[in-house]
Amino acid sequence: MRAADPSPPPPAIRKAGPAAAGRPARGTTAILVIACTAQFMVILDVSIVNVALPAIHAELCLSTAGQQWIVNAYTLAFAGLLLLGGRAADLVGTRRAFLTGVTAFTLASLVGGFAPGGPLLIAARAVQGVGGAVLAPATLTLIMRTFTEPAARTRAMGAWSAVMAAGGAVGGVIGGVLTEYAGWRWVLFVNVPIGAGLLAAALVCVPSAPTAPAGLRRLDLPGAMTVTAGLTALVHGTIATETHGWGAPHVWGSFVTGTLLLAAFVAIESRVAHPLVPLAVLRRRTLATANLLVLGMGAAAFSMWFLLSLYFQQVLGRSAIGAGLSFLPGSLAIVVGAQVSTRLIARTGPRPLIVTGMTISTAGFVWLSRIGEAGGGSGAGSGAGYASAVLAPFVLATLGAGLSLVPVTAAATTGTAPAEAGLASGLVxxxxxxxxxxxxxxxxxLAAHTTAARASGDTATDLAAGYGRALLIASAFTACAALGALALPGRRSNAKAETT
Structure with missing residues (x-):
């Protein structure tokens, strides 16, 4: 029998293990900073254009639906291709996926900033979403593979989650400042120097990761195409109800097409040799429950930022920078909530933090929906409407979201094998x-329909009523998330899963 080779492994092999014997390897701080900065940039672009929408509308003469597609083109491409991006990180290597995502995102930002009209701007936003879909899972996969010791991973994920929350929250502030002083095009140009810096840093600091064997290195393009097209059809049908009504053939045709495409996606995943989402993964109780919770949390949070950005400008009469600054208390509340949950999660587990956070958010949304009763209000532009109807409930809603963000991400990735890290991060x-x-x-x-139905002659009051009704429905999403979190396993079960 051949004796074991007593010589130490070569430097490249020693360096591949990021945390030997519980000690973080050199360069882990740099990798964490790179991952967090990239995630910040990606999430920033979900919200940074919201405050700029009125300025974009004025220059490019976009309809209300066109304004929504500036947001949704990015969000849909991002959402539909995140699963493919997550698998890409597993199959072709985290470093390669990271560099590809940053490059696509940066170039699309540059093109979008120079766009002369709505179609090119919407197309550039869609390409941004594609780049983000490759980049975002790579950042979380990079953290999961770099920080293998549970406590270190929890701290790293806490930082990643806080930065992600901050990106979504301060997007309104940054967008307002840029729109006010530099023009709306700079909400896109700002990504170019950030992307260039990330490319340079990643080339130096991010190590090459092992890729899957050649036989397994296949991406499920049919699955990615059907899920993206299906989601696009569903969102298009929902938006079309604003002008065509729910009973229009155009609307129902979009809904039926979207449903059939998503059914085709499930069928494809059950038959292909290397599916985008192995259906067996969705049978894991913690993973499936956490992703359902995130679905509802995302529906409430995205809508809140968008609706409030319009409320601040169209109802309270604030400028772009004034609207951005109005988001600051909520931005700080999210970061505070994320930091508190990072410190508590090791003792409590994810379940109680999510239940508490979503309950607080629900109270905030219900209270926030009363902006419909406050209406425009005389003197609202001076700040009276904001202080009386928005500030306190806004802080409650965002604090609860911050408390829930870290634990729900931890629940979705608990017990994930290294080979499935990209898949888990892509799913969440x-x-x-x-x-x-x-x-x-x-x-x-819904907000547009409510506003149109009132037609009282007071535009500000009618708009506020529509936004208030939509925020009340958003509270149902967070309430369902609070109840759904009770289905998550307790702290002991999670601790066992973490060690297996």
């Missing part, structure tokens, strides 16, 4: 974006 990111796209389409359409 995809659920958040899918929920956001569908929720945004449904609730903005």
């Amino acid at each position: 990111n995809s659920s958040r974006q899918i929920g956001g796209a569908l929720g945004l389409a449904a609730l903005t359409t």
Whole structure:
């Protein structure tokens, strides 16, 4: 029998293990900063254009549906291809996926900033979404593979989640400042120097990761195409109800097409040799439950940021920068909530934090829906409407979201094998974006219908009523998430899963 080779492994092999014997390897801080910065940039672009929409509308003469598609083109491409992006990180390597995503995202931002009209801008936003779909799962996969010790991974995921929350929250602030002082095109141009810096840093600091064997290195393009097309059809049908009504053939045709395409996606996944989403994965109780929770949380959160950005400008009469600054208290509340949950999750487990966070958010949304009763209000532009109807409930809604963000991500990735890290991160990111796209389409359409039905002659009051009704329905999503979190396993079960 051949004796074991006593010589130490070569440097490349020693370096491949990021955390030997519980000690973090050199460069882990740099990798965490790179991953968090990339995730910040991706999530920032979900919300940064919201405040700029009135300025974009004024220059490019877009309809209300066109304004929604500036948001939804990004969100849909992002959501529909996140699963493919997650598998790409597993199959072709995290480093290659990261670099590809950053490059596509940066170039699309540059093109979108120079867009002379709505069609090219919407197309550039869609390509941004494609780049983000490859990049976002790579950031979480990079963290999961770099930080293998549970406590270190929890801290890293807490930082990643807080930065992600901050990206969505401060997007309105940054978008307002850029729109006010530099023009709306800079909400896209701002990504170019960030992307260039990430490319340079990743080339130096991010190590090459093992890829799947050549026989398994296949991406499920039919699955990605059907799920993306199906979601696009559903959102398109929801948006079309604003002009055609729910009973129109155009609307129902979109719904039927979307349903059939999603059914085809399930059929494809059950038959192909290397599916985008192995259906057996969805039978895991914790993973499936966490993704359902994220779906509802995303629907409520995305709609809130979008509706409030319009409320601040169209009802309270604030400028773009004033609307952005109005988001600051909520932005801080999300970060505080994420940090608190990071410190508590090791003692409590995810379930109680999600239940508590979503209950707080539900109370905030219900209270926030009273902006419909407050209406425009005389002197609302001076700040009276904001202080009396928005500030406190907005902080409650965002604090609860921050408390839930870290634990729901932890629940979705607990017990995940290294080979499935990209899939798990792609699923949780995809659920958040899918929920956001569908929720945004449904609730903005509901708000428009409510506003049109009132037609009282007071535009500000009618708009406020529509936004208030939509926010009340959003509270149902967070309430369902609070109840659904009770189905998650307790702390002992999660601890056992973490060690297996």
